[in-house]
Amino acid sequence: MADSVLVAGASGYAGALAARLIDRHPHFELAAVTSRSDVGTRLDELYPHHRVSKVLEELDLDTHADVDAAIVAYPHGAAAPLVAALRERGVKVVDLSADFRLHDVATYEQWYVPHAHPELINTARYGLPELHRESLHGADLVAGPGCFPTAALLALAPLARAGVITDAVIDAKTGVSGAGRAATAKTHFVSVDENVAAYGVGHHRHMPEIDQELARLGAEITPVFTPHLLPLDQGELVSCYVTTDRAIDQDSLAELYADAYADEPFIELVDRPPGVRDVRETNLCRIQVHADERTGKAFVFAAIDNLWKGTASQAVQSLNLMVGRPEVEGVEP
Numbered sequence: 001m002a003d004s005v006l007v008a009g010a011s012g013y014a015g016a017l018a019a020r021l022i023d024r025h026p027h028f029e030l031a032a033v034t035s036r037s038d039v040g041t042r043l044d045e046l047y048p049h050h051r052v053s054k055v056l057e058e059l060d061l062d063t064h065a066d067v068d069a070a071i072v073a074y075p076h077g078a079a080a081p082l083v084a085a086l087r088e089r090g091v092k093v094v095d096l097s098a099d100f101r102l103h104d105v106a107t108y109e110q111w112y113v114p115h116a117h118p119e120l121i122n123t124a125r126y127g128l129p130e131l132h133r134e135s136l137h138g139a140d141l142v143a144g145p146g147c148f149p150t151a152a153l154l155a156l157a158p159l160a161r162a163g164v165i166t167d168a169v170i171d172a173k174t175g176v177s178g179a180g181r182a183a184t185a186k187t188h189f190v191s192v193d194e195n196v197a198a199y200g201v202g203h204h205r206h207m208p209e210i211d212q213e214l215a216r217l218g219a220e221i222t223p224v225f226t227p228h229l230l231p232l233d234q235g236e237l238v239s240c241y242v243t244t245d246r247a248i249d250q251d252s253l254a255e256l257y258a259d260a261y262a263d264e265p266f267i268e269l270v271d272r273p274p275g276v277r278d279v280r281e282t283n284l285c286r287i288q289v290h291a292d293e294r295t296g297k298a299f300v301f302a303a304i305d306n307l308w309k310g311t312a313s314q315a316v317q318s319l320n321l322m323v324g325r326p327e328v329e330g331v332e333p
């Protein structure tokens with residue numbers, strides 16, 4: 001029997017895509033899509049390309065919580081109360097926000113806002129299946145990783161697990177959809193078009209998440225992380241420059257990554273620099289490694305689609321594991 005799934009915040013970029021993936025999924029049934037400002041509008045009026053005809057409704061827990069699972073696509077801070085209400089009613093949840101990613105509530109509150117449900121933090125699993133698959137099987141609450149942490153952690157995990165990283169620089173580029181549906185002075189067409197600029201310099205909210213997850217993988221470092229905004233709608237590239245405690249030649253580096261990702265359906269190892277177009281509208285992460293003889297550093301480049309592998313399709317990948325379905329179902333490469 002199909003598992004019914006609610007998508008809350010479906011009028012936003014990530015929620016709308018999640019609704020489309022659930023609607024097309026062979027096992028899940030899209031039970032309802034909710035929003036505050038677009039109630040009564042068909043989702044395909046807002047996003048014709050997703051071709052989901054369901055009408056957006058105002059969230060009503062009395063009716064909408066009668067589902068097996070939910071994807072919550074609210075901004076951070078707004079997500080936690082809904083997640084808590086859904087968990088209270090026994091609904092499995094993938095939360096796309098940052099509310100349950102950081103294990104330490106003080107760190108969360110330092111970088112975000114006061115946390116409404118800190119008691120749930122330790123019940124959440126980090127939804128990066130390639131690195132934490134076992135913990136996602138049967139999980140009730142999964143925190144979808146940030147888009148930059150997804151790409152950066154997939155890029156760095158084999159070296160981190162090998163215990164060889166002493167330092168890293170993560171230079172990141174992203175498309176504008178990462179900022180969500182509402183335009184701001186920073187994301188307005190006129191600001192972004194024909195332009196490229198760094199942002200969040202020295203204080204981007206994904207820093208503590210990357211630090212936390214790298215430490216879990218065995219690299220207790222504070223990497224440099226700087227994102228740049230590009231005039232793209234979707235797509236994200238991280239260029240990582242890694243200092244290691246020993247020399248690693250190209251063959252050893254390539255072998256390390258080939259072994260680490262041998263059975264991963266969504267990781268593509270390639271021998272030329274990946275571009276965001278190579279992975280557009282897929283759940284793939286495409287990675288190239290380069291042992292740089294001149295500097296002795298390991299270079300790792302990773303490209304994802306921020307809305308897909310960076311959030312919505314990765315959420316479906318996790319949801320598959322949470323309910324015991326094949327991991328690739330509905331998000332096949």
Ligand SMILES: NC(=O)C1=CN([C@@H]2O[C@H](COP(=O)(O)OP(=O)(O)OC[C@H]3O[C@@H](n4cnc5c(N)ncnc54)[C@H](OP(=O)(O)O)[C@@H]3O)[C@@H](O)[C@H]2O)C=CC1
Nearest residue numbers: 009011012013014036037074075078096097178180181311
């Ligand atoms: N875009 C991306 O690439 C990524 C996004 N994420 C995360 O996914 C979540 C959704 O992001 P995205 O789709 O880009 O954002 P959007 O701004 O496009 O969408 C946010 C959604 O939440 C609703 N919403 C906004 N404020 C509130 C509130 N206070 N209470 C309830 N609902 C609210 C909005 O609709 P309405 O105002 O009508 O209710 C809308 O449906 C965020 O937590 C984001 O950080 C994570 C990784 C990547």
Ligand SMILES: CC(=O)N[C@@H](CCC(=O)OP(=O)(O)O)C(=O)O
Nearest residue numbers: 097098146147148175176178179
């Ligand atoms: C272009 C742009 O602004 N991108 C966003 C990406 C946010 C994201 O991945 O989501 P979370 O907020 O859920 O971590 C940013 O840099 O904040």
